Amino acid sequence: MSSNGSPSQIAEGTEQAEDRQKAANAAPQLQDVLRHTCPSPAGPRVLSTFRNILDRDSCDLVWVTKEWRPQQVTLHARTRTTAKIRQDVISSPKMQHTIEQQLSSQNEVPKEALWRELNDILIEMGHTQTMPVVRWFGYVLSKIMRKIYSGVFVNEESIARLRASIGNNPVIFMPSHRSYADFLLMSYVCFHYNIMLPVIAAGMDFVSMWGVGRLLRDSGAFFIRRSFGNDKLYWAAFSEYVQTLITAGENPIEFFVEGTRSRTAKSLCPKLGLLSVALEPYLTGQVSDIVVVPINISYDRTLEETLYSYELLGVPKPKESTSGLFKALNVLDEQYGRIHIDFTEPISVNKFFGDLRSPKLMRPLHLPHQITPDESTRIIWLANYVVRQQQKNAVISLFSLAAVVITHHVLTKPRNQLLNMHQLTRQVASLKSAAESFGALIDCRDNLEVSLQNALHIHKSLIVTSKDGQVQVKNVAAAQAPIDPAKMKGHSLQDKTLQVGVPMVMLQHYVNQTLHLFICPAIVSLSVQQSINQGSGMKDDVFARYLFLRTLLSHEFILHKAWETMDFEQSIQQLQKLGVLDESLHDSMKLSLGSNSHLHQILCQLLLPFLAGYSSACSTMLEVPAGKTVSLNEALKSTQARLEKLLLSAQLNHHYSLSLDLLTAAVNSLSSMGAVIKNKENGKVLYSPNSNRLRQVTQIVGDFLQLVAPICRKSQDEQARLFITQAKARL
């Protein structure tokens, strides 16, 4: 460890430190609020409360044509037609003000043109939920789902809880977002349980797909442009549209707080824009409360798994098109296992916020609400809390645990030492109990061996077990049609890199499904080890290191600042229970490693791809000459190139470090730590190193990386031999 000050000091610029202080100050108070509002469910979650909704008494036809008498969201709700909603938006004081007072005078555009434009925007945006389409669509979906899924399991206890908490206030559903299927599933489940169907905020990408846009609209989606920067008219129209949906309270509204599908299967850091807009009617006293329902949707196997793998490595993604969709229909030949859906404890925003609306001067409703610093702190908190709730209520498949074990094996064992089914089962079993002690609900219905075999079977395109019980990874990326280098988003990776990279990234997709459980314990474990190596082991020294890593990875995982102490203490306790840390301590201020070195190793190893990627990003940025800047894309490209070299020379063996998502997070993280400086020049974002600080950070990251660096080095070629090649690549 270098002597450049404490890692935690280096982790944060002063600004961040202040923020953290603020968050910490707010923490006890909010914690208090949370305890009152969100009592944890009575007992531990169990699989037995999940019911397969595809497994129902009535046949699909009877089911989709059932009488539609949904539970109302609010008593005062009136059903409005699409035209009426549009009319309400147009005649709202806010739109009137925006167009009549603001835009027309500022831009000297004739009002009529603006009104026409508004109308067009609203037509482009508007949903047109119609029951016949929903029913018909529901029918088709039933058929498809029966074919590819072995069950859609919904936590019925959570449905009962949801039912009990709706009726008075507007409701927002916030599901996790891993797949396009999320859109359809939510409405499908609501239809099944006679809950008013959600109106769903969707990205514009769908609209261009012939037929699909219409279909989604009719099922209740409304469309928002991906970026509309300074378009005031669009912004006003969009926020008024969302807010009229909230205040009218006819349907739950649904959006993905992560902003987009997570390609990595890890939760994305929450986006605040739509959430803030949706909360405005509450903040301005137009509604007395809003009920936010975080929802977890867990897939055994993600439909888009291969696609995501390529995408993360920078291989271009085909544009959403209907023919692409039909091509994707060959997914129908595959099995995708189970889906688990859990509606988590509904959150009363009013209680969560501790009613900070309390009397302030009310501005007229046509003026945009300016979010106060206090409000903004809570919104960030809420957003993070929602994502954490989604994570906590995941159902983890055994395959994810297997993926952890297999990856660990591939990275650490010599090539002649193959993993056999017996070892895998044993290691999954011990990882399972570790995961359970971190609060996970694992999908294991039969005895472990059978369940594991079933789980592996679902993923037989990625993992195969030979007759003699050897477990191997398939090379799914073989025979890739040559990729036009110009179309690569990142560095033009060599074919041989992709050969190993694609399956490894795919495997990591499933490892990632478990990381929310392991991330804090992993960071703590690594910090303890480093601290001990440096001759300390004192709790506060460990905490300082932990803080550094946590800050470093805060764009990668949901590690909200306000929870850092809580997470730390909890992890220590859990690790002690598991024997990763020594429990029989005499000095409560000193930590030491326990007997469970295997789990310790697995945990630390989980951080490898991240530390390696971040470390390379640091090096790349360090090479930018003083006074020069690079774009994000340039930074990503050269980091990938650097990483590929390391992989080829066997200095690194985890291909997930190549992930563009990971490297983007690295750059963002360096920027918020003040190690690189973000500049905006004519609308372009450019980065330059902040040399001193960057050097310090690079050093510390490097020190951590040393600790988890390959225990057994293998070249990429060697690694490739661990794979069985497969003829057909799927994309």
Added chain:
Amino acid sequence: MATDRSSFLVKQDVRLSHCSMSAESKEAPTNGDSNSFVEVYSAENNGQQFRKAVKVNLTPSAIPKRRQELLKWNGWGYEDSKFAVRKGVIWFTGNRYPIGELELPYFTQWTKDVFNVDLSKPITPQPPISKFPDPIINTDFMAEIRKCNLVISDDGMDRLFRAHGHTLHDIYILRVGMFARIPDLVIWPDSHDEVVKIVELATKYNVVIMPYGGGTSVTCANSCPEEEKRMIVSLDMSQMNRILWLDRDNLVACIEAGIIGQDLEKELKINGFTTGHEPDSHEFSSLGGWVATRASGMKKNVYGNIEDLLVHVRMVTPTGVLEKHTQGPRVSIGPDFNHVVLGSEGTLGVITEVVLKIRPLPACKKYGSIIFPDFESGVNCMREIAKKRCQPASIRLVDNEQFKFGQALKAEPSFFGHITDGFKRFYVTKMKGYNVHKMVVATLLFEGEQSTVENQEKMVYEIAHQFGGMPAGEVNGQRGYTLTFVIAYIRDLGFDFNIVAESFETSVPWDRTLSLCRNVKGRVAAECKARGILHYLMTCRVTQTYDAGSVVYFYFAFNYGDMPDPCHVYEEIEEAARNEILASGGSLSHHHGIGKVRKKWYRQQVSSQGVHLFRAIKHKLDPTNIFASGNLDSGELKAKL
């Protein structure tokens, strides 16, 4: 001024020694003609001549000194008037009110439907109290007071009667327990000068004074601060009930502050006038109370609120009398100190005399009603009417719950009474598309010249039509208003059957009126749910319209089952509702005032500078906190000063 006038006044009180009063001892007119006015010229205000009509006599107050002889000691209104249960059916006793002596079968059913009450199992309140807290007596003060030939009493019941108003908490305590602190002595001053004298002595001997008007406060304004160790004197203003003079040219009258609404209107009516100030409590509340609480009358659209009616006021404070030495109809002489008196809630001094505007009695008075398909269209219609400024004297919109409740209060089925069956139901609900469980009604009262009323009616009904409203007749309108006075009696019936009830109000900008109603109802529903309250009524009405907003009045009542402290539960829920009101853009109060129940929000409403200003005023006018009722902000005052 006072001496000027008092020379024309004949005081005819039979002076009572303390504790010896009876109903018969009410002052009776001594000079035969109770309504004679003497034309006088008095030299006032730098010798300017004013022609005055000075009243030399007055009919006795409807309220005796020993109030408990006419009024309930532990409930609302006249002893002989109440809701009672006879053979399982609710009826109203006495014949003071239009529904007197009538059986109310629909209402009986309604109480079962809404509150799940079992009318066969009433709870009996404690019997009249005989043991009272020992009075704290300041002997020096007492010695001086006795010399002054004042009407005083230290009778326990007299003291208890003035220890409260009509807040839920007050009445609940009277039924089940005892206040920790009640006044130690009651004094009935007879004139401004007597008040000056009493305040002087109280200041000299450090005795607390709490002015008491009609005792209808709903903010715990009359409660004695428990921690007060000094002697507390309740100043019962009821004997200062004369109209001192009446000026027909300028249409003003100078009136003593103790007069209660019904007496004031009776007197003025004899002379062909009215103030037009008609709060729902006007049978019992007093002029001084109105000024002290910034009261608002139902007919403010035509006549104005108390602050519009008030031309001049005198307030006796420990450091002197605060008044303006001018009677200009409007003046520009710095901040208007009338507004320091208005809303002072007994914390700064005693209001003794008020010059009020009066109006000739209206030539035409007409009721009306309009039904709307739902609350929203009703509110939108009221907004439009306010925009056009064609509001009649009163316009009130009740929500569906209150609409149904109003129907239930009928003795006989009538227009709406038949609503559950028959032709009219068909007409209103089917043909016009009204849903009995959504529709609402607005009641109207027009007052003014015949032609004005006709014009107004036409405009109002036209606007109503645009909002889906349909005229529903005069009778229904009139019923709405006459029932007003009866409604206050219902709470006592509720008490007998496990139900606590209270009302609260707010004023709110127009664009937030609907969302406020919705939010507050939603919040109360949530609070009830959280407490397992299953049977409750939460209803609202829009009772006033202004250019910039409306007034919303909520009733909340619930069956508390076997909760040990229902009153506290109520207070918690009202607090949540008030927070919701404030967060929804409503004010802390439109007319009830702050008292003690809303103190915690005072600073938020008026800013810290506002509180400083109030404290500075308090400190100058009442440096030793003689007026220690603790209303508004004064609780913190002592500590801070």
